[in-house]
Amino acid sequence: MELFTILLLVGLVVCAVSASLAKNLLNTLLIYMAFSLMMSMIWLLLQAPDLAITEAAVGAGVDTVLFLLTLKTIHALKGTRFDKGHDEKH
Amino acid sequence: MTKNIKEQWRRFAAWVNGVENDEPVVTPEERRAARPRLPGIMNRVLSEKNELRLYHAFSVVMCLVFTGTLLLTVLFLPTFGGAGNPTENEVMQRYVEKGIEEVGATNLISNIILVYRGFDTFGESCVLFLAATCVMILLRKDEKNTTEYDLAERAEDAEIESEENTTVLRSVVRLLMPVIMLFGVYVLLNGHLSPGGGFSGGAILGAGLILFENAFGDKVRRFMSEHVYHFIKVAALYFYGFTMIYVFFTGANGLHSIIGTGIPGMIFSAGVIMPINVAVGLEVACTMYAFYAFFSKGEL
Amino acid sequence: MMLARAIIGSVLVCLGLVVFCISLIGVYRFRYVLNRMHASALCDTLGSFLVMLGLAVLFWSVWVTLKLACILAFLWLTGPVATHRTTKVEVLTDEYVMEECEVE
Numbered sequence: 001m002e003l004f005t006i007l008l009l010v011g012l013v014v015c016a017v018s019a020s021l022a023k024n025l026l027n028t029l030l031i032y033m034a035f036s037l038m039m040s041m042i043w044l045l046l047q048a049p050d051l052a053i054t055e056a057a058v059g060a061g062v063d064t065v066l067f068l069l070t071l072k073t074i075h076a077l078k079g080t081r082f083d084k085g086h087d088e089k090h
Numbered sequence: 091m092t093k094n095i096k097e098q099w100r101r102f103a104a105w106v107n108g109v110e111n112d113e114p115v116v117t118p119e120e121r122r123a124a125r126p127r128l129p130g131i132m133n134r135v136l137s138e139k140n141e142l143r144l145y146h147a148f149s150v151v152m153c154l155v156f157t158g159t160l161l162l163t164v165l166f167l168p169t170f171g172g173a174g175n176p177t178e179n180e181v182m183q184r185y186v187e188k189g190i191e192e193v194g195a196t197n198l199i200s201n202i203i204l205v206y207r208g209f210d211t212f213g214e215s216c217v218l219f220l221a222a223t224c225v226m227i228l229l230r231k232d233e234k235n236t237t238e239y240d241l242a243e244r245a246e247d248a249e250i251e252s253e254e255n256t257t258v259l260r261s262v263v264r265l266l267m268p269v270i271m272l273f274g275v276y277v278l279l280n281g282h283l284s285p286g287g288g289f290s291g292g293a294i295l296g297a298g299l300i301l302f303e304n305a306f307g308d309k310v311r312r313f314m315s316e317h318v319y320h321f322i323k324v325a326a327l328y329f330y331g332f333t334m335i336y337v338f339f340t341g342a343n344g345l346h347s348i349i350g351t352g353i354p355g356m357i358f359s360a361g362v363i364m365p366i367n368v369a370v371g372l373e374v375a376c377t378m379y380a381f382y383a384f385f386s387k388g389e390l
Numbered sequence: 391m392m393l394a395r396a397i398i399g400s401v402l403v404c405l406g407l408v409v410f411c412i413s414l415i416g417v418y419r420f421r422y423v424l425n426r427m428h429a430s431a432l433c434d435t436l437g438s439f440l441v442m443l444g445l446a447v448l449f450w451s452v453w454v455t456l457k458l459a460c461i462l463a464f465l466w467l468t469g470p471v472a473t474h475r476t477t478k479v480e481v482l483t484d485e486y487v488m489e490e491c492e493v494e
Contacts, residue, residue, distance in 0.1 A: 046170070049285035050199055053277065057293040062378055065300065069385035073229075250482050262471045266464070 005045055011038050025076050029067050036060040195282035195360035204287075204363050205337075212334050215370060219327055222377045231388030240388075256305060263305035270298040274375075281367040282360040288370025295371065296378025303382070314379065316389075322376050326369040333362055395447055402444030409437035423480050431473040438465045 015035040022028045036059030043052040071077050168175045189201045203211050231240065278291030303310045358364070383389065416429025442462045446455045 050287065050290060053286060053290040054293060057290060057297055061297050062293065062300070062381075066381055066385055069382070073385065258474055259471055262467050266467060269464075 001045070005042070008038050008042050008045070012042070025071055029064060029071070032067075033060050033064045036063065193360055193363070195363050197282050197284060197287070199285075200282050200287050200363055200367070201360075204366050205361070208334055208337055208366075211370075212330060215327060215330055215373060218373065218377055219323065222323070222380055225381055225384050229384040229388055236388075244387075259305045263301060267298065267302055270301070271295065274298055274371075278367060278371040279364065282363040288367040289374055291367070292371035292374025293378060295375035296382075299375060299379040300382045303379070319376055319380055322372055323380075326373040326376075329369045330366060330373075333366060337362070395450060399444045399446075399448030402440050402447060404444075406437045406440030406444060409433045409440060413437065424477060427473055427477055427480075431470065434469050435466060438462065438469075 012035060015031050015038065019028050019031040019035065022031060036055060039059065040052045040055035043049075043055055172178075185198065185202055185206065189198050189206075190196060193201045193205045195201045195205075274291050274294035276291075277286035277294055278288065281287030281291065299310065299314070410433060413430050413433030416433070417426050420426045420429055439462060442458045446458050449455070
C-alpha cells in the first residue's frame, strides 16, 4: 500500500508538470482530469472518502465538461469545427 | 503624470460606454519600439533578444525558487496523523468523544462541518451562489447580446443535432438514469450516517441532470425552467440561512435543535443535519446544471 | 483450493492489465481518431471484464461478486455508448472523413 501511495504521488507530480508544459489546451485538460482521478484515489487512501467522492464527481467529471465548453466558447479547440470561427469573425 | 491619468480615465469611461476601437491603430513594430526597456546601463548592454532571454531565465528561476520554498516547507510539516501534532488538542478530542452524543450523526465529519462549524459551510454555500450568479451575468444570452455569428453557430449546432440519431444514448440513459439519481439521493440523505452529504450528493445529482439533458434535452428544459431554478436555489439558501440564524440565537454552537438528536445511526436523527444536507444538495445540483446550461447554450 | 483460486485470480487480473496495455499502445500508435477509438473501446470492455472476473475469483464471496457485476454492467453500458457518441460526432463534423475511411 505504501508503494501504491508513492506511485500515485509520483504520478501526481508528473501530471502537474506535464499539464503546465503541454502545448495543446485540450491535452492540458485531459491531463488535469487524470490528475483529479489520482487525487481522488489519494484522498481515499488518506481515509477521506467524502472528499474522494466529491473530487471524482466534480474534478474529473463536471470540471472537464465545463472546461471543454469554455474552450468551445472561446474557439480554442484547435483542429475542430469551432476553430474556423476566427477568420470569419475578424 | 496627471495628463496620463486623465487620458486613462477617459479611455476607461469610453470602454464602459461601449465604444470600441478607441485606441489608435498600432502596428506590432511600433508597439515593439514603444515597449519600455530596462533602465540604465542594462539597456545598452543587452540586445532585445537577450532581454527576452533574461525574462525567460528570470521566470524559470522564480518558479524554481517558489517550488523549492514550498517543498522545503513540506519537509518541516508534522507527520500525517502523528500523536504530537498541534492539531491534537482539546477541540479535536471534544469533537471525537462528544460528537455523536451531542449532535447525533455517526459521520463525524458532517457533525463538524454542518453543526460545530456550520457558519463556514454557510459561507461556502454563499460562494457557490455568487459564482452561479456571476456565470449567469457573464454568459447569459438574450436578444440584446446575440450576434448574427452566434445565431449562425447555433443553427449549425441544431442542424448537426437533428442529423444524429440518439436512439442508443436514449435507451441507455433510460436504463441508467434511475440508478444514478437513486445513488445521488442516497448519498444526499445518508450524509450523517456514511461518507457523502450535501456537496457530494448534489454533484452526483447535477452530473446526472447533465447526462439527462444530453439525451432528452426537451424534457429537462420543460421542468427545469428559469423560474424553477431560481426558486430552488433561493429557497435552499434561505432555508440554510434561517437555520443558521436559529442556531446563532440558541447559543451559536448548534447543539440545541427543535428536531432533537434522535438515535444515532437512524436515518431520522442528528437534528438539523439532514435538512441542511438536502438544501445544500439541491443548491449544488441546480448550480451544476445551470453552469452546464449557461456555458453550452447561454440560457437555461 | 485456496492456492488455485489465488493463482487463477491473479492470472485473470494480469491478463486484464495486459489487455489495457495493448489498448494504450494502440491509442498511441494509430494516427486517426476512429482507429484510436476502436483500439481503446475494444480493449476497455474486455480488460475491465477480465479484471472484474479476476477480483471475483480472488474474493470468492457472493456480495462482492454482485457488486462487481453491478460495476461491470455500468461500465459495459456507458463505455460503448460514449465511444459511439464520440465516433458519431467525428463522422458528422469532420469534413474530410471520406479521405480516411468509407462512410455509408
